[in-house]
Amino acid sequence: MNGPFSPKVMAAVLVVGLLAFVAFFVANAYDTGPREDLDGGAHAVSKSAVGYAGAVELLKAMGRPVLIARGPVRTSNAKSVLIVSVGSGSLEGVFDAPVVRDFPGRILVVLPKWDTAFDIRRIGWVRKAGLETVVLDDVLEMDPPAPMEEEVEAVEPEPQDRRAQFKARMDRLAKARRGEGEMSFALHRGEARHTLRLSRDEGILDDSAIQTGTIDRFRTFDRIPGWKPMVVDEQGRAVLIADEAQSRRFVLSDPDLINTQGLADLDNAKAFVYLMDNHLDRDASYVFDISMHGFSRSRSFMRQAFEPPFLAATLTALATILLMGWHGFVRFGRAREAGRAFALGKRALADNQADLIKMTGREHRMGSPYAGVVRDLAARAVGAPRDLSSDELDALMDRLGEGGRTSWPFSTLKRDLDLAKDPAELVKAAMSLSHWKSEMTRERQ
Helix, strand or coil: CCCCCCHHHHHHHHHHHHHHHHHHHHHHHCCCCCCHHHCCCCCCCCCCCCCCHHHHHHHHHCCCCEEEECCCCCCCCCCCEEEEECCHHHCCCHHHCHHHHCCCCEEEEECCCEEEEECCCCCCCEEEEEECCCCHHHHHCCCCCCCCCCCCCCCCCCHHHHHHHHHHHHHHHHHHHHCCCCCEEEECCCEECCEEEEECHHHCEEEEEEECCCEECCEEEEECCCEEEEEECCCCCEEEEEECCCCCEEEECCHHHCCHHHHCCHHHHHHHHHHHHHHCCCCCCEEEECHHHCCCCCCCHHHHHCCCCCHHHHHHHHHHHHHHHHHHHHCCCCCCCCCCCCCCCHHHHHHHHHHHHHHHCCHHHHHHHHHHHHHHHHHHHHCCCCCCCHHHHHHHHHHHCCCCCCCCCHHHHHHHHHCCCCHHHHHHHHHHHHHHHHHHHCCCC
16 A cells, blocks of 8 residues: 655655755855945945955955954964954054954054945945044053953943043043144145155155055144154155054054055055055065954854865765665665574574585586476476376476467476576576466466
């Protein structure tokens, strides 16, 4: 009796379910979340005018190693360069952030400049909404970090301290807007080209210079105590500065030298490479951090399962599951129980005799006796006389098979059994003889 479900349909359901199961985990492992390149922010995966995706592509085209980091980078390469783009809300203590503090190479912080708004006509595009106010005191005045080996207990500030910190922050912001802070910017009005020169020790300018492209309201550093200028413009104002206490820390005044709208001008692209090669390292590898913009993500265990060196183990496990499923699908009935080590009864005697014949390699010698047994069974079924000799009985079987009753004469089948040279020929001849017996006795009618 057939079951209610077709075996082919059930097999297809199992295969589709397994593939969907694997596809779900693979897609979940490689899911990157929301599209970071469409938020229009000032970071390395943003393709907007203020984004740095163009700088990433430029460095890759020049053959420079580039990495987009979504968390702390574990590397011992002192020649690597970490480029951190920050927003106005993450300026305070940027050098004390774990992703920056633990980096062994040089660190370049790119300050924000433009306040933007989404362009509703084009996804991922932005429109200028004015200049963003940046409090340099929050960026450049850093307290020295506590020693790593000491345990520092975090103390929750009192509400009065919070109000005092907020008031001090607002005061610094108001001074920055008026240009009265201890550290401030100088803003060039309108769009113009500028000349950049390297600033050596003791304020000596390098003879080499490079012309930038057109930059809207180019911004430079004005008052920078504790920081030395590394690159200056034609007025001697600093564009790139380095920390005098820790020379591996750099700050760039104007992001239009590195963002997409700036690099659209070939001269700005040349100026960007000029800055990277002369004050960072010509052979450096570059790491663009986007965790400061909220795109931090730890390594996924499921993603590691589908990547070398764990990919081989994952494929082996999947193949094992498939083989186990196939074994359970094609197996008929329950598993055979283990029999006795030493069988008893007539079946055991027959099996032992068969094994003995097989060990001696004389299976093909059993054809003639088997033909005699089959002939006697057929003779009894058709009512042949019992007093006939073996040859007479063979001739009788041949006569009874004439006229289309059987496919082959009995004597021919008997001769094939006698001439069998190996078990394969013996089995083939025995099957033909069994078919002859069925035709003689009309067992298939």
